[in-house]
Amino acid sequence: MFKHALNILLAASLSVGAAAHAEKLSVAATPVPHAELLEHVKPALAKQGVELEVKVFTDYVQPNLQVAQKQLDANFFQHKPYLDEFNSNRGTDLVQVGQVHVEPFGAYSRKVKSVDALPEGATVAIPNDPSNGGRALLLLAHHGLIKLKDPDNILATARDVAENPKKLKFRELEAATLPRVLDQVDLALINTNYALEAGLNPTQDALFIEGSDSPYANILVTRKDNAEAESVKKLVKALQSDDVRKFIEEKYKGAIVPAF
Secondary structure: OHHHHHHHHHHHHHHHHHHHOOEEEEEEEOHHHHHHHHHHHHHHHHHOOEEEEEEEOOOOOHHHHHHHOOOOOEEEEEEHHHHHHHHHHHOOOEEEEEEEEEOOOEEEOOOOOOHHHOOOOOEEEEEOOHHHHHHHHHHHHHOOOOEEOOOOOOOOOHHHEEEOOOOOEEEEEOHHHHHHHHHHOOEEEEOHHHHHHOOOOHHHHOOEEOOOOOOOEEEEEEEHHHOOOHHHHHHHHHHOOHHHHHHHHHHHOOOOEEOO
16 A cells, blocks of 8 residues: 555656656747647647647737747748748748648638629739738639739739739738628638638638648748757657647648648
8 A cells, every 4th residue: 555655656756847847838829720739739748848838929920020039939820931031021030840731822702602703893802911912813813813924923912913804903901801801802812820710611611722732831930049959849740740630631621731
């Protein structure tokens, strides 16, 4: 009996000691699906001695700034073209350490049910940041609504539209606000994380959407001085696990797709 009690106390002591020495890892994320994926891997990381702290943001600027300023360790919300553009414009030197999933970018409308029904002079809302704005225009071009001067320019703007047969009018707005203006425009090109937050189902509600071969995989990002940290490596491995693949496929049902 005494030996059994001693074993219990020893196990409890080891558990407390492990918790006391757990390495903290703070990660910025947008709510859906990024924070949800991070919360899902929390228990697995805890068993490996990593205490994951998820900080939720609803914009695309602060997560990068706070990692660059060493207020947070990493972030999970963006794709590589956005990161490259941010580093270039802000003078930051953040790096990708792993890609996790693709959020197929979609076009939504509450006024028309098909692309063909889009009227001449229709107002189309697109994100105002260069990488996502260019992504929206590429998707519109892919579906024949416009032609771009350079069909491969991922940073295309409305000024790069060479042909616009429907005389579409473009409104460039902050990505997070696009679901809220759906009633005010004819068409809005919306990032899937914001579409999901707004209760939209990309596979059912989008008039058209990117395929799973999209080059815009969402990535885990950190500073160069933190890229080889064991806690970061453990997080990458957890996010690229078979368990997370299954979680993505079952929970999001095609709205996002694994990219590993």
